[in-house]
Amino acid sequence: MIRLWELKASAFSIIKKIDHDIPPxxxxxxxxxxxxxxxxxxxxxxxxxxxxxxxxxxxxxxxxDEEIASHVHIEEKV
Amino acid sequence: xxxxxxxxxxKPNSGKSLLFNRLTGLRQKVxxxxxxxxxxxxxxxENIDLCDxxxxxxxxAVTEDEKIAVEKLKAGMVDPSVSGIVCVLDITRLERSLxxxxxxxxxxxxxxxxxxxxxNMMDEMIRNKLDFDLVAFEKELGHPVISVSAKTGQGLxxxxxxxxxxxxxxxxxxxxxxxxxxxxxxxxSAKFMxxxxxxxxxxxxxxxxxxxxxxxxxxxxxxxxALFQSIFTWAEPxxxxxxxxxxWISTVVTPLLPTGIIADFFNDAILGGIGSFVVFVPQxxxxxxxxxxxxxxxxLARAAVxxxxxxxxxxxxxxxxxxxxxxxxxxIPAIFAARTIESPRKRLLTIAAIPLVAxxxxxxxYALLIxxxxxxxxxxxxxxxxxxxxxxxxYLFGLVTAxxxxxxxxxTLYKTKSDxxxxxxxxxxxxxxxxxxxxxxxNSAWQFMAQAGLVIFCVTVVVWVLGxxxxxxxxxxxxxxxTLGHWVEPIFSPxxxxxxxAVGILASFLAREVFVGTLGTMFGIEGAxxxxxxxxxxxxxxxxxxxxxxxxxxFYAIALQCVSTLAVLKRETGSRxxxxxxxxxxxxxxxxxxxxxxxxxxxxx
Numbered sequence: 001m002i003r004l005w006e007l008k009a010s011a012f013s014i015i016k017k018i019d020h021d022i023p024p025x026x027x028x029x030x031x032x033x034x035x036x037x038x039x040x041x042x043x044x045x046x047x048x049x050x051x052x053x054x055x056x057x058x059x060x061x062x063x064x065d066e067e068i069a070s071h072v073h074i075e076e077k078v
Numbered sequence: 079x080x081x082x083x084x085x086x087x088x089k090p091n092s093g094k095s096l097l098f099n100r101l102t103g104l105r106q107k108v109x110x111x112x113x114x115x116x117x118x119x120x121x122x123x124e125n126i127d128l129c130d131x132x133x134x135x136x137x138x139a140v141t142e143d144e145k146i147a148v149e150k151l152k153a154g155m156v157d158p159s160v161s162g163i164v165c166v167l168d169i170t171r172l173e174r175s176l177x178x179x180x181x182x183x184x185x186x187x188x189x190x191x192x193x194x195x196x197x198n199m200m201d202e203m204i205r206n207k208l209d210f211d212l213v214a215f216e217k218e219l220g221h222p223v224i225s226v227s228a229k230t231g232q233g234l235x236x237x238x239x240x241x242x243x244x245x246x247x248x249x250x251x252x253x254x255x256x257x258x259x260x261x262x263x264x265x266x267s268a269k270f271m272x273x274x275x276x277x278x279x280x281x282x283x284x285x286x287x288x289x290x291x292x293x294x295x296x297x298x299x300x301x302x303x304a305l306f307q308s309i310f311t312w313a314e315p316x317x318x319x320x321x322x323x324x325x326w327i328s329t330v331v332t333p334l335l336p337t338g339i340i341a342d343f344f345n346d347a348i349l350g351g352i353g354s355f356v357v358f359v360p361q362x363x364x365x366x367x368x369x370x371x372x373x374x375x376x377x378l379a380r381a382a383v384x385x386x387x388x389x390x391x392x393x394x395x396x397x398x399x400x401x402x403x404x405x406x407x408x409x410i411p412a413i414f415a416a417r418t419i420e421s422p423r424k425r426l427l428t429i430a431a432i433p434l435v436a437x438x439x440x441x442x443x444y445a446l447l448i449x450x451x452x453x454x455x456x457x458x459x460x461x462x463x464x465x466x467x468x469x470x471x472x473y474l475f476g477l478v479t480a481x482x483x484x485x486x487x488x489x490t491l492y493k494t495k496s497d498x499x500x501x502x503x504x505x506x507x508x509x510x511x512x513x514x515x516x517x518x519x520x521n522s523a524w525q526f527m528a529q530a531g532l533v534i535f536c537v538t539v540v541v542w543v544l545g546x547x548x549x550x551x552x553x554x555x556x557x558x559x560x561t562l563g564h565w566v567e568p569i570f571s572p573x574x575x576x577x578x579x580a581v582g583i584l585a586s587f588l589a590r591e592v593f594v595g596t597l598g599t600m601f602g603i604e605g606a607x608x609x610x611x612x613x614x615x616x617x618x619x620x621x622x623x624x625x626x627x628x629x630x631x632x633f634y635a636i637a638l639q640c641v642s643t644l645a646v647l648k649r650e651t652g653s654r655x656x657x658x659x660x661x662x663x664x665x666x667x668x669x670x671x672x673x674x675x676x677x678x679x680x681x682x683x
Contacts, residue, residue: 022499025140026420029501031260032135032177044282047291051387052396052500054289059171059267059274061281061504063289063383063396068499 004072007043012077019071034058083127088166090133091505093198097228098130142417155189162192162244170277173267184253192247194222201227220251316360324353346602347542362438367519374510392481393488398428405435409643421498434480439590449614451627545603554604574626629676636668
């Protein structure tokens, strides 16, 4: 298992779990946007200098920063 | 006729606001400010009052604007005057839309309030030759579903009809357990839109460019430069036209008026005071128009992503970008727009920074001072000019000051370890609808002009009366205003300014743009020739120095001279101390830096 923030551009993965230590409100927001265990997630872009990265989950394109993407655990698909 | 209200809700970027504009046309009560829908808008559809709320992803509100929308939605459920709900679903993002749609279905059944679903973005389906089984979908939801395209207008007549008959619909069906909503949304979406990702290809390709580290940054810089350049180049012909019209009115109307006090009042107070402000309205309009274009094209969300990292160095977030950009038009809607920031701390920092960015009320002051001080020389084949560069420099100065103040506050007064993370949905790129944006910009410019115009008119009349009496035109130095002015002159004499400027600055604490009108009136009374458009020239002839001008520019760039902004700051922060503290701090900073700037220019020149 790796963190979502570590996922390489264009790589496919499946969400395994989300840390419990993020505030409940933001956990709900992730659920609203489709970031839940079992969903497929792809990294579309990794701009340099620690800028937010773009991910696609379902039919939703999201931009997440390290603060949140490092709390999402995934397994890369080969 | 009895009026009932219908609530319009939907996911952000579902095309809800465009649908609202389409359904209500010009019959809106509140013309909204640029930027996202942050206030409740009301529009008339015959005997129905349609209320547009900020977009929400679900009933779990995170930001202030979402809280407002959820609160109003829940209150509307038990309000007998609300006849039902229109829930907008974005067909290209069906699963996410249904997260909210199914929660609304639950509310509807629990409270016995009818709901109709407006399935928007149908034009995308047609363009991509995709089919959709509307009948089965309607059966699945158990509520009426109307397929529409807010962009092309398809299905709007049917939707209007359905809204009119909403009160007669009885909601039925079974509620879905809250923990099952996500699963159901996924199932329904998979069944009806199995190839949803197909619609995202175009967006993904554009994002590869606009969000890339290198090209994305260049594109961002180019777009911002074009935005500020457009304020000057596009507005130029309009401004000249207004100036010419004022001069024409003066030559035509003045001979018709009885000479003496009435003609003097007309020329000095009306044309000199208000006329010198109206000239700048085209610039305000263009700024709002271009921001509207960027917003509707979907680019602003990308700009927020690009700016997130640099803004975070100053304690702000990518979500602070839109409020800061809107602040260049007017601080008030920008402060409202800060409601979309999840973190209360970053929201407060953004609100504190907004009054420092160069709003359009500063434009007339900057334009006047630059016109009086900087030669209109152009170079590089007329592409650049000194005046334009100084303008750009002032915008940059405002932005840098705003960021530094925010960075300072985030490290001193508003320190905290844990904060809200950055999560933003990237909406699809769309061709903006020029006509609705044009209408919105015209409305905002008109509102701005009406509000500011009233203040300017009142101040101008007072200044004119004080400056005209007791000795009439041409005797400004012996007027009541001069007596008052000489008392306050010492405050601004460290900037090398005489009493006339002191009066102008003090009057402009109501609103910055009053400065131009006040000076226009005073020079109008003083001057033998009634050259209204030549205020800058009058100032040059009065011995206005470069050092004083630079000092004044610095002062106006920082000082919080706007009563309306202070009132909104109080309302949005719920604190009386916050606006007073920020007013005093920025005033002091402005004064000290202005004196330093004055001294430096004096030394160098």
